[in-house]
Amino acid sequence: MFNGSLIGPGFPNQLIQKDTHLFVVLDELWAEQQNHPIVYNYYYVSHALKYFYLSSKIPENQFNTTKEYFLTDFYNYQHSMSQQLNKLQKGMYYTYPYMDFFSHQKVITIKSPVYSNNEIVGDIGVDIPVKSLIKSITLPKKLKSSLNFYLYNINKNQKIEIYDGYSSHLLPPIPVHTHLNKQTLIFADISPWFFVSFAIKITILCISLLIIINYMNVVLKRHKFQKQRYQLEAYTDLLTGLFNRRVMDTIIKDIVTENNNKSQPTAIIIFDANDFKIINDTYGHNIGDLALKHISSTINDMTRDSDICIRLGGDEFCIVLPNANLEQALVMADRLELAIFSGYFCHYNIKISISTGCTVIEKNETLHNALVRADKILYRNKKNKAENKKALQRQLNNYIFKSPPKFPKEE
Template structure:
């Protein structure tokens, strides 16, 4: 950027130095722009992914809490059923009631029960199963089955699949809440003697669980449905002794059906139960099998020993990040295009502004800058109490050069003057062509003595050089003044012009006197001397 451009733009652009460095080093500018765009893109993607992870975690956590809340509702309802059965048992213990239904014995299976698809169904809704032959106490408990049927018909539509049952620890039988057509349930004999039965018995639970009224079992393989289930059990009492449990079996796989997730999230989700006591993982739903990428963990506690976990694959967030990256790139391309367009418009505007303030022949300022750029420069300089001087000058006998050698030679003379003052002035000095052969230099932070010294140097430098093949020289006359405080440029220019014309007039008179003295010396008669005798 030339000295002229600096004067034009440094007042209009507070970041001229930075922009000037940019224009001088395009490679550095491109690197800075690329790094800045990458920083914006990385910040945008990282912030978006972080928010996406946070929102997804909250969303999945809400779904896990929904599973827990649904199971808690079943648990408290089951506790209420157990309390009702406990009251019924105590009310019927001394009554000799007629059995409500016939309990059959199945010799081939060595089991007893009803509603098993062998004999015609009776009026009770559930299915009875038990090893061996039934006794009279079981006949009396058919009234409990009717109460259970009434309770279990209260079941409302639920997001979790489940099935109620009553197990008698005293008489060793099951009463299931629904009719079953299966005929091979003789596994019950082994069940009542197995360690699993004792482990899931309410008497094996801690006092805290019994006081709460229900407890969760660890997931296990159900002997009837052959599915992995988790059971909520509530104890039934007779004279403060636990005689049975009312349980609700919940298939592990059905837990996933109780939540609603987008298909895209399902494909990146693994859902499982974790048994803390046995350190065992039971899968509920498997959406991905890629273990190379890290995953986001979310869990909630169903009970003291059972956790429900959700793993979200990082691939889910990577795909979202790629989409955001593409949108971010598109946005940055648009912004950079807009910025380039605005910068181009700004450069064009500055170029036209430069053209408006520039004298086409000499490349110096023209008169238009007097009321704009220079006036602002003066105002800023005065705030620092600096002295501002002005030099006004024109070419001597410039009309003679034009008339004798032509206007082309006159233009060369003007270019010679302008190039000389451009080379000899400071960067802070402002050089102006006022018109024709008249020029002006504004010197910030310079007093009258320094202006006079500069004027003498300019006169000598301009006159000492040749500017065309005719080997002619051009001389200038100068006028210097100090711009007073609160004085406008036009008044100072008028005073400097008066000084210029006085100096020019004095130079003309001095030349005239010198020429007269020279003429008198050349044409005057030589003095006469007396002849020697």
């Protein structure tokens, strides 16, 4: 221990050893980078026990390692708990160049928060001095001597020099840049004289760089597409292609909250298939699946792009209609019932009908309560349909099977 900090490889006391198992990893990294030309400073900061474990080539007497570090604004600004959530969700992030509190050098830090019980208890990271970045650029000497490297902060309109390879005011330099993050650009100013004298070599190099960048871009797009596909699959019902129940706690919840804040209505239509079990038992589950696909395709054809169509499970479906009132929902429900019953969906020439329940989510009402209310309306409508069907059947039976009328005999 050195004024509340651990410097370099060593054996911390038992209390700190119980705090984390990262010391062994840091010491192995420290040993590995001894022969590396770039001076990396690996470290772990414990926010809980307030200590700083550092593995570095720089002698310990060059570090201002006091316990007062944990009371400084620098500490409060640098730890992960002060960072934006989208940065932390990526698992690691890197900072804009800043003056290090300990080594008094301008560094870029790559950090990753350390969690315990879903809370950030520390940060593990590596400090890379800005001046040493140029050592990692392995280019021919002639090309290196024709380059200027610097970082540019878009928000602060600030330029940080990394390397000056040439200085010439006869011809303006050719700038090449890429985004380090949303706020930071890394620039490489190339001397035009180099293109004149080594046009062929530069062309080959640029083509190689473009191939690498294009390859990286293709890989990133592929990963992005795969991520989007996995997310879509997680929220999609495989049989019908509609959303599944998972959207209730994410997309739907956000839409309802936004509409409530804007005092705009959000209507819900819940419906299920009538006598769906009879179709499955009579014709088989394959025909039952065709019936569900017929219902889902009809829904897709008749709803707006802003409407969210969901298969709740089995033969139960739900449609969320943003900016729609109860009257509009009832009209949509009637149209759906008619359209679904009007079409045949398999070679047996059978039809399927649905029963619906409509409601509007009230202000400050939970989505769950609105769904329960719509569900009750659905089953009340279904019960009324069944009773009306039975009454009609009785009337038909009385008409068909009643005794023929008797006429008086002729004398």
